[in-house]
Amino acid sequence: xxxxxxxxxxxxxxxxxxxxxxxxxxxxxxxxxxxxxxxxxxxxxxxxxxxxxxxxxxxxxxxxxxxxxxxxxxxxxxxx
Amino acid sequence: xxxxxxxxxxxxxxxxxxxxxxxxxxxxxxxxxxxxxxxxxxxxxxxxxxxxxxxxxxxxxxxxxxxxxxxxxxxxxxxxxxxxxxxxxxxxxxxxxxxxxxxxxxxxxxxxxxxxxxxxxxxxxxxxxxxxxxxxxxxxx
Numbered sequence: 001x002x003x004x005x006x007x008x009x010x011x012x013x014x015x016x017x018x019x020x021x022x023x024x025x026x027x028x029x030x031x032x033x034x035x036x037x038x039x040x041x042x043x044x045x046x047x048x049x050x051x052x053x054x055x056x057x058x059x060x061x062x063x064x065x066x067x068x069x070x071x072x073x074x075x076x077x078x079x080x
Numbered sequence: 081x082x083x084x085x086x087x088x089x090x091x092x093x094x095x096x097x098x099x100x101x102x103x104x105x106x107x108x109x110x111x112x113x114x115x116x117x118x119x120x121x122x123x124x125x126x127x128x129x130x131x132x133x134x135x136x137x138x139x140x141x142x143x144x145x146x147x148x149x150x151x152x153x154x155x156x157x158x159x160x161x162x163x164x165x166x167x168x169x170x171x172x173x174x175x176x177x178x179x180x181x182x183x184x185x186x187x188x189x190x191x192x193x194x195x196x197x198x199x200x201x202x203x204x205x206x207x208x209x210x211x212x213x214x215x216x217x218x219x220x221x
Contacts, residue, residue, distance in 0.1 A: 080111055080194035
Protein backbone atom coordinates (compact mmCIF):
# COMPACT_ATOMS: atom_id res chain seq x y z
CA UNK A 1 0.00 0.00 0.00
CA UNK A 2 1.36 3.42 -1.00
CA UNK A 3 0.49 6.79 0.52
CA UNK A 4 0.02 9.36 -2.22
CA UNK A 5 -1.30 12.88 -2.71
CA UNK A 6 -3.51 13.61 -5.70
CA UNK A 7 -3.94 17.11 -7.12
CA UNK A 8 -6.78 18.15 -9.42
CA UNK A 9 -6.72 21.38 -11.43
CA UNK A 10 -9.20 23.40 -13.48
CA UNK A 11 -12.41 21.64 -14.34
CA UNK A 12 -11.14 18.38 -12.84
CA UNK A 13 -11.46 19.94 -9.37
CA UNK A 14 -15.20 20.07 -10.01
CA UNK A 15 -15.26 16.54 -11.42
CA UNK A 16 -13.83 15.18 -8.17
CA UNK A 17 -15.17 18.00 -6.01
CA UNK A 18 -11.77 18.66 -4.46
CA UNK A 19 -8.36 20.08 -5.35
CA UNK A 20 -6.41 17.60 -3.25
CA UNK A 21 -6.84 14.04 -2.01
CA UNK A 22 -4.62 12.10 0.37
CA UNK A 23 -5.05 8.49 -0.56
CA UNK A 24 -3.71 5.01 0.08
CA UNK A 25 -3.53 2.97 -3.06
CA UNK A 26 -2.46 -0.40 -4.39
CA UNK A 27 -2.49 0.91 -7.97
CA UNK A 28 0.80 0.29 -9.71
CA UNK A 29 0.48 2.89 -12.46
CA UNK A 30 -1.19 6.24 -13.09
CA UNK A 31 -3.64 4.47 -15.40
CA UNK A 32 -4.69 2.08 -12.62
CA UNK A 33 -5.01 4.94 -10.17
CA UNK A 34 -7.18 6.87 -12.62
CA UNK A 35 -9.51 3.88 -12.99
CA UNK A 36 -9.68 3.72 -9.18
CA UNK A 37 -10.48 7.44 -9.00
CA UNK A 38 -13.31 7.14 -11.53
CA UNK A 39 -15.23 5.26 -8.85
CA UNK A 40 -15.31 8.48 -6.80
CA UNK A 41 -17.14 10.53 -9.45
CA UNK A 42 -20.33 10.22 -11.47
CA UNK A 43 -18.81 12.20 -14.32
CA UNK A 44 -16.86 10.76 -17.22
CA UNK A 45 -13.97 13.10 -17.96
CA UNK A 46 -12.46 12.95 -21.43
CA UNK A 47 -9.29 11.05 -20.51
CA UNK A 48 -7.63 11.69 -23.85
CA UNK A 49 -7.29 15.36 -23.05
CA UNK A 50 -5.90 14.93 -19.52
CA UNK A 51 -2.18 15.24 -18.84
CA UNK A 52 -0.54 13.73 -15.79
CA UNK A 53 2.41 14.76 -13.66
CA UNK A 54 4.28 13.16 -10.79
CA UNK A 55 6.27 15.36 -8.39
CA UNK A 56 6.07 18.36 -10.76
CA UNK A 57 7.18 16.50 -13.91
CA UNK A 58 4.96 15.48 -16.84
CA UNK A 59 4.75 11.68 -17.09
CA UNK A 60 2.91 9.10 -19.18
CA UNK A 61 -0.13 7.10 -18.09
CA UNK A 62 1.89 3.90 -17.66
CA UNK A 63 4.38 5.48 -15.22
CA UNK A 64 4.73 3.58 -11.94
CA UNK A 65 3.58 5.14 -8.70
CA UNK A 66 5.85 5.22 -5.67
CA UNK A 67 5.17 5.84 -1.99
CA UNK A 68 4.75 9.58 -1.19
CA UNK A 69 4.31 10.61 -4.83
CA UNK A 70 2.33 13.76 -5.58
CA UNK A 71 0.24 12.98 -8.65
CA UNK A 72 -1.49 15.74 -10.62
CA UNK A 73 -4.28 15.43 -13.17
CA UNK A 74 -4.32 18.38 -15.57
CA UNK A 75 -7.05 19.34 -18.04
CA UNK A 76 -5.99 20.94 -21.35
CA UNK A 77 -4.18 24.24 -20.75
CA UNK A 78 -6.08 27.44 -21.55
CA UNK A 79 -3.71 30.24 -20.65
CA UNK A 80 -2.89 33.22 -22.79
CA UNK B 81 12.73 33.70 -18.43
CA UNK B 82 9.14 32.68 -17.70
CA UNK B 83 7.32 34.04 -14.67
CA UNK B 84 3.88 33.92 -13.12
CA UNK B 85 2.56 37.12 -11.57
CA UNK B 86 -0.18 37.55 -8.99
CA UNK B 87 -0.19 41.31 -9.55
CA UNK B 88 -0.44 43.64 -12.57
CA UNK B 89 2.23 42.98 -15.20
CA UNK B 90 4.78 45.80 -15.32
CA UNK B 91 5.45 45.89 -19.06
CA UNK B 92 7.93 48.77 -19.00
CA UNK B 93 10.09 46.86 -16.52
CA UNK B 94 9.92 43.70 -18.66
CA UNK B 95 10.76 45.69 -21.79
CA UNK B 96 13.88 47.04 -20.05
CA UNK B 97 14.90 43.49 -19.09
CA UNK B 98 14.59 42.44 -22.74
CA UNK B 99 16.86 45.23 -24.06
CA UNK B 100 20.31 44.28 -25.25
CA UNK B 101 22.95 46.40 -27.04
CA UNK B 102 23.45 43.65 -29.63
CA UNK B 103 19.79 43.84 -30.65
CA UNK B 104 18.26 45.92 -33.39
CA UNK B 105 14.70 44.73 -32.95
CA UNK B 106 12.16 44.01 -30.25
CA UNK B 107 8.82 42.27 -30.72
CA UNK B 108 6.21 42.16 -28.02
CA UNK B 109 2.79 40.59 -27.61
CA UNK B 110 0.34 41.62 -24.91
CA UNK B 111 -2.76 39.52 -24.27
CA UNK B 112 -5.64 41.43 -22.66
CA UNK B 113 -8.88 40.34 -21.06
CA UNK B 114 -11.69 41.08 -23.52
CA UNK B 115 -15.27 41.75 -22.60
CA UNK B 116 -16.82 38.98 -24.70
CA UNK B 117 -16.29 35.33 -25.55
CA UNK B 118 -18.47 32.87 -27.45
CA UNK B 119 -21.39 35.31 -27.50
CA UNK B 120 -21.24 35.89 -23.75
CA UNK B 121 -20.47 39.14 -21.97
CA UNK B 122 -17.47 38.58 -19.75
CA UNK B 123 -17.48 40.15 -16.27
CA UNK B 124 -14.05 38.99 -15.09
CA UNK B 125 -11.80 35.98 -15.31
CA UNK B 126 -9.50 33.97 -13.10
CA UNK B 127 -6.34 32.15 -14.10
CA UNK B 128 -5.31 29.13 -12.08
CA UNK B 129 -1.88 27.56 -12.49
CA UNK B 130 0.14 24.60 -11.30
CA UNK B 131 3.00 26.97 -10.42
CA UNK B 132 6.04 24.68 -10.22
CA UNK B 133 5.22 22.84 -13.42
CA UNK B 134 4.10 26.03 -15.20
CA UNK B 135 7.42 27.77 -14.50
CA UNK B 136 9.37 24.68 -15.51
CA UNK B 137 7.47 24.24 -18.79
CA UNK B 138 7.48 27.98 -19.53
CA UNK B 139 11.25 28.16 -19.14
CA UNK B 140 11.60 25.09 -21.36
CA UNK B 141 9.66 26.93 -24.09
CA UNK B 142 11.87 30.02 -23.75
CA UNK B 143 14.97 27.82 -24.04
CA UNK B 144 13.51 26.15 -27.14
CA UNK B 145 12.87 29.56 -28.72
CA UNK B 146 16.42 30.73 -28.02
CA UNK B 147 17.67 27.50 -29.58
CA UNK B 148 15.41 27.60 -32.65
CA UNK B 149 15.60 31.28 -33.59
CA UNK B 150 18.45 33.80 -33.80
CA UNK B 151 17.26 35.82 -30.82
CA UNK B 152 19.11 37.29 -27.87
CA UNK B 153 16.57 37.50 -25.04
CA UNK B 154 13.04 36.27 -24.48
CA UNK B 155 10.74 36.91 -21.53
CA UNK B 156 7.20 35.77 -20.85
CA UNK B 157 5.08 36.67 -17.84
CA UNK B 158 1.60 35.24 -17.30
CA UNK B 159 -0.93 36.50 -14.77
CA UNK B 160 -2.66 34.28 -12.24
CA UNK B 161 -5.57 35.19 -9.99
CA UNK B 162 -8.54 37.43 -10.66
CA UNK B 163 -8.40 39.76 -13.70
CA UNK B 164 -10.78 42.46 -14.88
CA UNK B 165 -11.67 43.51 -18.43
CA UNK B 166 -8.66 45.21 -20.04
CA UNK B 167 -6.11 43.74 -17.64
CA UNK B 168 -3.03 42.25 -19.19
CA UNK B 169 -3.09 38.45 -19.01
CA UNK B 170 0.18 37.64 -20.73
CA UNK B 171 3.25 39.51 -21.95
CA UNK B 172 5.85 38.10 -24.35
CA UNK B 173 8.90 40.11 -25.38
CA UNK B 174 11.76 39.06 -27.65
CA UNK B 175 14.87 40.96 -28.68
CA UNK B 176 17.07 39.99 -31.61
CA UNK B 177 19.68 41.39 -33.95
CA UNK B 178 17.10 41.31 -36.78
CA UNK B 179 13.30 41.48 -36.84
CA UNK B 180 12.38 38.22 -38.57
CA UNK B 181 13.68 35.97 -35.80
CA UNK B 182 12.06 38.19 -33.15
CA UNK B 183 8.61 37.99 -34.81
CA UNK B 184 8.84 34.22 -35.25
CA UNK B 185 10.12 33.57 -31.72
CA UNK B 186 7.45 35.76 -30.15
CA UNK B 187 4.72 33.82 -31.99
CA UNK B 188 6.33 30.50 -31.08
CA UNK B 189 6.55 31.33 -27.37
CA UNK B 190 2.95 32.54 -27.18
CA UNK B 191 1.53 29.53 -29.06
CA UNK B 192 3.51 27.02 -27.00
CA UNK B 193 2.68 28.72 -23.70
CA UNK B 194 -1.03 28.64 -24.56
CA UNK B 195 -0.99 24.95 -25.41
CA UNK B 196 1.58 23.52 -22.97
CA UNK B 197 1.90 25.56 -19.79
CA UNK B 198 -0.49 24.29 -17.08
CA UNK B 199 -2.62 27.42 -16.67
CA UNK B 200 -6.43 27.38 -16.83
CA UNK B 201 -8.90 30.16 -17.50
CA UNK B 202 -12.22 30.43 -15.72
CA UNK B 203 -14.59 33.10 -17.01
CA UNK B 204 -17.38 34.74 -15.05
CA UNK B 205 -20.08 36.20 -17.26
CA UNK B 206 -22.34 39.19 -16.71
CA UNK B 207 -25.29 36.78 -16.28
CA UNK B 208 -23.61 35.50 -13.08
CA UNK B 209 -22.63 32.10 -14.45
CA UNK B 210 -19.06 30.93 -14.89
CA UNK B 211 -17.18 28.23 -16.76
CA UNK B 212 -13.79 26.78 -17.64
CA UNK B 213 -12.44 27.69 -21.04
CA UNK B 214 -10.80 25.42 -23.63
CA UNK B 215 -7.58 26.21 -25.47
CA UNK B 216 -9.60 27.40 -28.50
CA UNK B 217 -11.68 29.76 -26.29
CA UNK B 218 -14.78 27.53 -26.34
CA UNK B 219 -16.52 26.81 -23.08
CA UNK B 220 -15.92 23.35 -21.56
CA UNK B 221 -18.96 21.08 -21.28
